[in-house]
Amino acid sequence: MASKPSIPKGTRDFSPTEVAKRHYIIQIIKSNFEKFGFQPIETPSFENSETLMGKYGEEGDRLIFKILNSGDYLAKANATHLENRDSTKLTSSISEKALRYDLTVPFARYVVQHQNDIEFPFKRYQIQPVWRADRPQKGRFREFFQCDADVVGSKSLWQEVELVQLYDSVFSALGLEGVIIKINNRKILSGIAEVIGASDKLIDFTVALDKLDKIGEDGVKKEMMEKGISEEAILKVQPLFHFTGTISEKINQLSVLLAESNDGMKGVEELRFICDNVTQLGLSTAILDLDVTLARGLNYYTGAIFEVAPPKSVSMGSIGGGGRYDDLTGIFGLKNMSGVGISFGLDRIYLVVEELNLFPETVTETSKALFINYGESEAFYAMKAIKELRNSDIKVEFYPDNAKVAKQFQHADIRGIPFAVIAGKQEMELNMFSLKNLTTGEQLTLDFENLKQALLNS
Incomplete structure (x- = not known):
């Protein structure tokens, strides 16, 4: 007996309804990307391992899916590493490619590879799947879509201001009110590490701090101590765990805390510029908030960092x-090319919009009408009408089998198709069609033009 088929953990099948809802979100994101001047590109689903490895920090590298070399992948394996079962060192000899972890590093590779064909500043968007060997849980998958917008070739902080507005524009279009756009700056984190005497532990410091909302204050302190950050340094950073006030008040507090750090003060001024201008321009539904514990776990960030939280009513x-x-x-050979970008987590946004019941009913609309099959000659008569209706962008379909009429009506009911079109011998003789409302039971006999208008107006 064949075993029941399954899919890998952290992946999903999507029903027609789910796909329709996902496309609804994607279309809103895409239209806003283009409204803000971003152009689409696509990159391969897998890259050379050397392109990805070492770009996301130690934790990120562990989550990259490696692809075994084709053919006899052990033929070129290092015998010593194989004998010692040293998987870390063995991997490089049996796997030269890997599934992309995100869209940003492949984009950087794209920019370097195509730099002579690109007009800078270059604003690109990309909507494609990525893969991470993470532990699956609610809202966290091993295969998921990212929707990215990046600008390279400009150091202007107006780009950050625009990206905050882009976030607000998308979430407003989705009807998501109360989304919180958290902002911080890596220079501020570097400055804090400097003033507490932990500059040599910057990565460990930021990785631990970034977990505050997941493991709590005690968990962060414990991880910092395990990474060799002194109790004295942790005591100095204590105020960060309870940083309150308006954005302006928080920035003023940071100015005092980081007065002795040039790098930190530069981060403060960058934050002040972005937040002041966003505040003056205004946001429609999103809320901008300065979160000094926000670190983002990716090592390539050097300035402003963003993280978006859903409305507080959603977990x-x-x-x-x-x-x-x-x-x-x-790191790919192209120096002095600054960039800034944001990403939308499609899968989590879907779950939030679904939980808040914000999908319009029209998103999952199916065909307007099902033409009932009464036989070969009737089928041809129906198909001529169907062709014309489809040319008018009306979604209709034909039941392919000459089955019992009751079964065909039941099919329309299960599919949620609101109308049935009856085109039997009687209708053919009159050159007419009978349109039946499957909700009310009302039935009208119409010529083709009136049938088309009835379906268009339904």
């Missing part, structure tokens, strides 16, 4: 994030 992790990266393309 869900971040639904977007991004930031400024001044030297990402440098």
Whole structure:
């Protein structure tokens, strides 16, 4: 007996209804990307391992799906590493490619590879799946879509201001009120590490701090101590765990805390510029908030960093994030190419919109009418009408089998198709059609033009 088929953990099948809802979100994001001047590109689902490895920090590298070399992948394996079962060192000899972890590093590779064909500043958007070998849980999948918008070739902070507005525009169009756009700056985190005497532990410091909302204050302190950050340094950073006030008040507090750090003060001024201008321009539904514990776990961020939280009524992790990266393309040989970008988490946004019941009913509308099949000659008569209706962008379909009429009506009911079109011998003789409302039971006999108008207006 064949075993029941299944799919890998952290992946999903999508029904027609789910796909329709996902496309609704994607279309809103895409239209706003284009409204803000971003152009689409696409990159391969997998990259050379050297393109991805070492770009996301130690934790990120562990979550990259490696692809075994084709053919006899053990033929070129290092015998010593194989004998010692050293998987870390063995991997590089049996796997030269990997599934992309995000869209930003492949984009940096794209910019370097196509730099002579690109007009800078270059604003691109990309909507494609990514893969992470993470532990599946609610809102966290191993295969998921990212919807990214990035600008490279400009250091202007007006780009950050526009990206905040882009977030607001998308979430407003989705009807999501109360979305919180959290902002911080990596220079501020560097400055804090400097003033507490932990500059040599910057990565460990930021990785631990970024987990505050997941493991709490005690958990963060414990992880910092395990990474060699002193109790004295942790005591100095204590105020960050309870940082309150308006954005302006928080920035003023940071100015005092980071007065002795040039890097930190530069971050403060960058934050002040972005937040002041966003506040003066205004947001429709989103809320901008300065979160000094926000670190983002990716090592390539160098300036402003963003993370988007759903409305407080929904229990869900971040639904977007991004930031400024001044030297990402440098690792691929292209120096002095600053960039900044944001990402929308399609899968989590879907769950939030679904939970808040914000999908319009029209999103999952099926065909307007089902033509009932009464036989070969009737079928041809029906198909001529169907062709004309489809040319008028009216969604209709024909039941393919000459089955019992009751079964055909039942099919329309299960599919949620609101009308049935009866085109039997009697209708053919009169060159007419009978249109039946499957909700009310009302039935009208109409010529083709009136049938078309009835379906258009329904």
